[in-house]
Amino acid sequence: MMATLRAIVSIPLGVVVGMAMMVLLLTPCFLMYPLPSGIDVNDPSDAEAFGQHIASLPFTAFVLVWLAHAGGSLSGAACGRLIEGGKVWRESLAIGGLFTAMGIINAISMAFPFWFVVIDLALYLPAAILGGWGSDQLLHNRPVANNK
Numbered sequence: 001m002m003a004t005l006r007a008i009v010s011i012p013l014g015v016v017v018g019m020a021m022m023v024l025l026l027t028p029c030f031l032m033y034p035l036p037s038g039i040d041v042n043d044p045s046d047a048e049a050f051g052q053h054i055a056s057l058p059f060t061a062f063v064l065v066w067l068a069h070a071g072g073s074l075s076g077a078a079c080g081r082l083i084e085g086g087k088v089w090r091e092s093l094a095i096g097g098l099f100t101a102m103g104i105i106n107a108i109s110m111a112f113p114f115w116f117v118v119i120d121l122a123l124y125l126p127a128a129i130l131g132g133w134g135s136d137q138l139l140h141n142r143p144v145a146n147n148k
Contacts, residue, residue: 003086009086010091015098018076025068033061041110051111062116069120070127071101077131085139089132096128 006146080091
């Protein structure tokens with residue numbers, strides 16, 4: 001019963017933790033490279049102005065976004081893996097897949113350069129696998145207490 005509950009909760013909670021981490025990691029980028037006043041990313045009539053803003057950003061802004069997206073996928077997968085704790089990595093891969101799907105939606109809805117999107121989408125699953133692997137190391141390589 002408990003294993004089933006952990007398996008059910010691990011993916012949604014991992015996604016929530018990963019999204020929170022992504023927002024946290026994106027905050028410095030938003031502070032360093034704020035949107036010009038008057039641009040609303042949700043307004044289709046501002047798409048051209050948003051595209052011009054994206055085109056004017058330095059390469060470091062894109063690196064920060066990559067790190068935030070990969071960090072969200074990694075931390076979400078790590079959290080899901082720690083909660084589930086079994087031998088199968090399905091939760092880490094599912095969370096990485098969900099982050100990839102959200103990245104595709106983000107790429108379609110925003111005016112990011114093609115080269116950025118290709119690299120961005122290629123980072124989600126490897127980051128999730130790394131997060132699952134790191135959590136696996138924590139789960140299965142703990143020192144055993146000596147009860148002498």
